Amino acid sequence: MSLYDWSILSGSGFVGFKNFEKLLGDAMFWKTLASTFVYVIFVVPLLVVFALGLALLLSKEGKGMGLFRAFYYLPTMLSLIIVGIAWRWILGFDLGIFNYILKLAGQKPVSWLTNGAMANASLIMVTIWTRVGYFMMMFIGGLQAIPGTYYEAAEMDGATKWIALRRITLPLLRPMILVVVVLSTIEAFKSYELIYVMTQGGPGSSTKFLVQYIYQVAFEEDRLGYGAAMSVVLLAVIGLFTAIQFIAQKNEYTNE
Amino acid sequence: MSKALRYGLLALLSCAFLFPILWVIISSLKPQSELFTYPLTILPQNPTILNYVSAFASGDFIAYFKNSIFVAVVATLITITINVMAGYALSKFYFKGRDFIFYMMIGTLMIPLQAIMVPIFLLLKNLGLLNSLWGVIIPPAATPTGVFLARQYIQTIPDSFIEAARIDGAREFLIFRKIIAPLAKPIIATIAIFSFMWRWNDFLWPFIVISAKRKMTLQLALANFVGQYQINWANLLAMTVVTMIPMIVVFIVLQKYFVTGLTAGGVKA
Numbered sequence: 317m318s319l320y321d322w323s324i325l326s327g328s329g330f331v332g333f334k335n336f337e338k339l340l341g342d343a344m345f346w347k348t349l350a351s352t353f354v355y356v357i358f359v360v361p362l363l364v365v366f367a368l369g370l371a372l373l374l375s376k377e378g379k380g381m382g383l384f385r386a387f388y389y390l391p392t393m394l395s396l397i398i399v400g401i402a403w404r405w406i407l408g409f410d411l412g413i414f415n416y417i418l419k420l421a422g423q424k425p426v427s428w429l430t431n432g433a434m435a436n437a438s439l440i441m442v443t444i445w446t447r448v449g450y451f452m453m454m455f456i457g458g459l460q461a462i463p464g465t466y467y468e469a470a471e472m473d474g475a476t477k478w479i480a481l482r483r484i485t486l487p488l489l490r491p492m493i494l495v496v497v498v499l500s501t502i503e504a505f506k507s508y509e510l511i512y513v514m515t516q517g518g519p520g521s522s523t524k525f526l527v528q529y530i531y532q533v534a535f536e537e538d539r540l541g542y543g544a545a546m547s548v549v550l551l552a553v554i555g556l557f558t559a560i561q562f563i564a565q566k567n568e569y570t571n572e
Numbered sequence: 573m574s575k576a577l578r579y580g581l582l583a584l585l586s587c588a589f590l591f592p593i594l595w596v597i598i599s600s601l602k603p604q605s606e607l608f609t610y611p612l613t614i615l616p617q618n619p620t621i622l623n624y625v626s627a628f629a630s631g632d633f634i635a636y637f638k639n640s641i642f643v644a645v646v647a648t649l650i651t652i653t654i655n656v657m658a659g660y661a662l663s664k665f666y667f668k669g670r671d672f673i674f675y676m677m678i679g680t681l682m683i684p685l686q687a688i689m690v691p692i693f694l695l696l697k698n699l700g701l702l703n704s705l706w707g708v709i710i711p712p713a714a715t716p717t718g719v720f721l722a723r724q725y726i727q728t729i730p731d732s733f734i735e736a737a738r739i740d741g742a743r744e745f746l747i748f749r750k751i752i753a754p755l756a757k758p759i760i761a762t763i764a765i766f767s768f769m770w771r772w773n774d775f776l777w778p779f780i781v782i783s784a785k786r787k788m789t790l791q792l793a794l795a796n797f798v799g800q801y802q803i804n805w806a807n808l809l810a811m812t813v814v815t816m817i818p819m820i821v822v823f824i825v826l827q828k829y830f831v832t833g834l835t836a837g838g839v840k841a
Contacts (some may be wrong), residue, residue: 317690317691322694338590370585373578373581373582373795374582380582381829383719384582384585384586386583386587386823386827387586387589387590389823390590390591390593390823391587391589391592391593393769393773393819393822393823394593394773394816395773395774395775395791395797395815396773397775397791397794397796398772398774398791398812398815398816399592400798401591401794401798401808401812402592402593402595402596402598402812405595405596405599405805405809406592406595411596411607411608411612416610416611416612422587430841431634437826441816445589445592449589458692464580482714495601502684505684506684506686508686508775509607509776509795513795515793515797518628527686530686530689530690531689534689534690535693535780540693541688543690544691547686547687547690547835548686548687548689550686550687551683551684551687551688554682554687554799555682558682564624
């Protein structure tokens with residue numbers, strides 16, 4: 317389809333690689349692609365660090381740990397539409413509770429969703445909030461698979477907790493970290509719903525990401541072929557990251 | 573880290589995760605006048621269910637609710653049937669190319685809907701499934717994740733059960749119904765819960781298929797509501813809470829898995 321000039325209203329015809337040529341000169345395409353990359357670059361490391369941190373706090377069995385886990389997991393079960401609405405209500409400029417608290421503390425209100433940079437930061441924050449529980453559970457599974465005897469041995473040898481974390485936990489958790497990195501990267505590239513509800517790509521086009529643009533071009537402007545060409549780029553980018561995972565994983569095994 | 577500090581941190585984080593959800597629920601119980609007056613009150617001064625009443629009274633909300641229930645329930649039933657049958661075939665029948673078929677199915681997990689939504693749209697258009705709830709239900713019904721879960725589970729059922737039944741002259745479909753399905757109950761329950769959750773929360777697929785207002789699911793209707801220039805927050809908050817309820821119920825059903833420490837993403841029930 318990406319090789320056709322395809323339209324519901326005016327029919328379609330073969331155009332070869334014209335759509336891809338057009339992509340090269342489409343400033344909005346490059347802008348949305350760059351915004352998507354920025355979003356991914358912030359979301360993925362933050363997600364991994366927070367998820368791992370929470371998992372470390374919660375991996376040992378103890379009173380109430382199950383309850384905490386459940387609390388942190390709860391946001392992942394809600395649809396992104398609901399999450400977006402909830403946060404839009406909280407981050408509202410005039411009547412949101414965040415700005416109200418800031419006002420009580422004598423601070424100026426913040427335009428969480430109506431300033432370009434802040435809107436991007438808010439989206440990243442909410443993404444972390446709603447997805448961290450899911451990856452935390454994966455990490456807890458990984459942590460619980462590490463035999464406790466390793467830590468006992470390390471302790472007997474006089475290793476501090478910090479050293480145990482760096483020399484035992486992280487190396488053994490590496491395959492799991494890789495999986496989380498790849499899954500969250502793919503997820504971040506695909507994000508659509510949250511943006512649709514929270515900012516609609518605005519203000520201006522500062523939070524318009526690739527999937528938004530594909531949808532707009534293909535379905536709102538009825539340029540299906542051109543939208544398909546952009547989808548091919550998205551697929552290639554995601555495919556590339558998946559391939560990197562497999563290569564990295566293979567190296568992991570051959571090193572051992 | 574000392575124990576007190578650790579629990580303090582965990583409790584603080586719990587607030588961060590729970591507050592937004594609680595705030596929406598609390599806000600939905602405030603009368604319109606309290607939602608938009610300064611200073612904000614934390615708890616509603618005059619709690620009311622008026623927002624819910626007016627949300628349900630406002631035309632199409634009941635239709636959206638029915639659509640969502642219909643899609644989630646019917647899709648889950650179809651998904652279970654297809655997944656368990658496929659899982660059985662792919663684990664207990666030995667035929668050429670079986671593993672290849674399985675890996676092809678799993679491979680489709682790698683292709684995100686976002687990247688193929690344009691051709692999918694045309695395909696559904698040509699099939700006449702646009703603006704039909706069946707267009708939302710049928711195409712994504714045979715989820716590869718479900719096939720994978722069913723296959724892994726059914727593999728653990730001993731072959732001898734099936735062989736014994738065959739020797740006794742049982743037909744294939746009877747074996748499926750009387751042996752496989754009952755033994756696969758735990759995995760059926762897991763797939764049912766996940767499928768219901770996926771369908772209930774699904775947005776992008778219905779978004780591509782449905783454009784007629786009467787056919788919208790709750791998620792679509794909510795997103796549509798937010799897109800309007802003047803958002804009616806009082807109604808929207810009430811609708812959001814109603815849409816949240818089934819997931820909270822699923823969460824309460826599932827939470828014992830977290831508490832007993834059965835982890836691995838909740839998939840390994």
